[in-house]
Amino acid sequence: MLSKCKCKNIPKAKLAEIISGLPEKAIIDQLCEFFKVFGDSTRLKILYFLSCNEFCVADLSDLVGMQQSAVSHQLQTLRLHRLVKCRKEGTTTYYSLNDNHVQQIFGIALEHINEGFVK
Amino acid sequence: MLSKCKCKNIPKAKLAEIISGLPEKAIIDQLCEFFKVFGDSTRLKILYFLSCNEFCVADLSDLVGMQQSAVSHQLQTLRLHRLVKCRKEGTTTYYSLNDNHVQQIFGIALEHINEGFVK
DNA sequence: TGAATTAATGAACATATATTCATTAATAAG
DNA sequence: CTTATTAATGAATATATGTTCATTAATTCA
Numbered sequence A, B: 001m002l003s004k005c006k007c008k009n010i011p012k013a014k015l016a017e018i019i020s021g022l023p024e025k026a027i028i029d030q031l032c033e034f035f036k037v038f039g040d041s042t043r044l045k046i047l048y049f050l051s052c053n054e055f056c057v058a059d060l061s062d063l064v065g066m067q068q069s070a071v072s073h074q075l076q077t078l079r080l081h082r083l084v085k086c087r088k089e090g091t092t093t094y095y096s097l098n099d100n101h102v103q104q105i106f107g108i109a110l111e112h113i114n115e116g117f118v119k
Numbered sequence C: 001t002g003a004a005t006t007a008a009t010g011a012a013c014a015t016a017t018a019t020t021c022a023t024t025a026a027t028a029a030g
Numbered sequence D: 001c002t003t004a005t006t007a008a009t010g011a012a013t014a015t016a017t018g019t020t021c022a023t024t025a026a027t028t029c030a
Helices: A012-021 A025-038 A041-052 A057-064 A068-080 A101-118 B012-021 B025-038 B041-052 B057-064 B068-080 B101-118
Strands: A084-089 A092-097 B084-089 B092-097
Touching: A012 B041, A025 A041, A025 B025, A025 B041, A025 B101, A041 A057, A041 A068, A041 A084, A041 A092, A041 A101, A041 B012, A041 B025, A057 A068, A057 A092, A068 A084, A101 B025, A101 B101, B025 B041, B041 B057, B041 B068, B041 B084, B041 B092, B041 B101, B057 B068, B057 B092, B068 B084
Parallel strands: none
Antiparallel strands: A084 A092, B084 B092
């Protein structure tokens, strides 16, 4: 490990500890997928609106200004990642947030963004 | 707004409030970009290692098992998003975390993932 | 000055992904 | 039963993005 590198200012024991502390691939992949979900403006808008109230697909379509199909596809990925849940009433499907972490995540992200203007 | 929708179970006043509360495009785009940075396994690994210690590019290249160029490109994006900072010493560049939110974000994301197994 | 080392950069390529279009499924209403 | 409505799905396309390869820049050392 670290064959070519000249950075020897870290004890081997600590280095081994760091390497063994790397989360296993499955965890990293899940983290990755989780963050990817937030990395799309349409999904972010949907999540914002659902953080205010439950909405049906047609509502969300209007609100985010995107076709029904596009919104439905995005809701599917949000569902698959358990960020939203839905209940059906006749032919309409009402979506709502399923994860209390969404708000926290947004808060931290906004802090980071705001710091960009301060610095 | 909400022309075709039958979901009238929300007062117009509240709806207007919700719509006006939508963060402006610039903010959403920034949020989006911020989360995209975390949506890549190579970058996640880099961030993990940098959360333990500072490392030079060659180190990180070995640690994440990826070519120097790939790591350098990813470090560039991490730098552009102010998640890492660097200091130069001769020809080597040492990178370290620049954002105290990274740990928090990871924590919340891990909570979400773990809940997936409980439910 | 010239060779070696480390990192950064640019172009090309391959893959991933968001959107659109068209269709289907499911339910409600006439 | 037929039509209308709402949402979900699949295929196709266009765009975005990560990695590699090749090169360049900057610094150190002989």
